[in-house]
Amino acid sequence: MSWFSSRGTGPRKEQQGRVQALAEPDVHRSLALAALFDEIRGRKVQVLDLGPAVGSNVEFLSQFGCKLYIEDLYAALSSRTSSGEGALAGPEFFTEFLAVPDDTRFDVIFAWDLFNYLHRKELAHFAAQLRRHCDRGARLFALMSILKTMPAQPFRFKIQDEQHLIYERRTATERPSPRYAPAEMTDIFKGFRVDRSFLLRHGIQEFLLVKE
């Protein structure tokens, strides 16, 4: 069984791994986030948030006068998995998932840690879909796990301020991490370049990709 097949919310589907108690949310400094907000300050931007709707993030982002799209990727993938469809989501899934008009362009994409929960092929399909909706200069913020294991479900991220993220863990169960290397990210996200990359002490590598 691959790490991918453990996607889903049911405990039976989650791989047995190192179990950690659900602790209080951690707050971590985010250098890439700070760089991102520096770039978009004073601009009216269109933002795509691939995480669940988080009220405090909406409130925080409102100060930038942005238009915010919220599309919960993990919920959509979990729903698909639980409905018994094939193991891997194909391009049509991502087209349906991000059902915005063709001329919609995102200036900022918050992918959070969600790419860790996609198989490489899925990630490639999704990257192609995102590429279509990004013009030159669009920025993509992603948090990639570098540890052997990671939580079985994505964190819930809350923007505390321009330099700090609150990590809310949603499950104590762990699963293997795909550990995408920077070179692999660059290969998958063709058309984007790594603008900033920060290796953080808590086992996360932050990426700020920019559309070329």
Added chain:
Amino acid sequence: MAWKRDDPPAHPEPQSPAAPPRPAAPAAPPAPAPAASPSSSHEAPRRTDRATIGPSIFIKGDLSGEEDLVIEGRVEGKVDLKQNNVTIGKNGKVKADVFGRVVTIEGEVTGNVFAREQAILRQAGAIFGNIQAPRVILEDGSRFKGSIDMEAPKETGAPNRDHRSEPSRVEPHRAEVVGVKAGA
């Protein structure tokens, strides 16, 4: 005082399943509204009246009026109370574009929400559509899929890059829901 918006309704809300759906616009207001003068046409009077669509009521068509509205039933069409507060209660299911001053959602809305002042999505609530409001509150645990434009709606409709919040582009969808007869 009659102008205080948060006053409880003076009369019990019609909740009986047998009762016909009460239109949002009162046919005969109990008392003449003091602010009904022509000078106040832009800012509607703050009435204490509040209409409720009960849980067993299903309305197809457009709703418009000049009083606050609570929807606990099902509505398919368009809810247009730009000057008033609209609440989609916990039992409420709306497939419509919703226009209001403050729009609060505790139930489920499939459609776009346009709030002149504020849109509030409560924890149990869900919106599958777009929100356009100067201020948006999403409580944690709420479900939302769509876009949020926190700029105040422009009366003149400045060009927007995205179809989904552009009133003129939404017309075909509106036409679909408006075309259904009320009470059908």
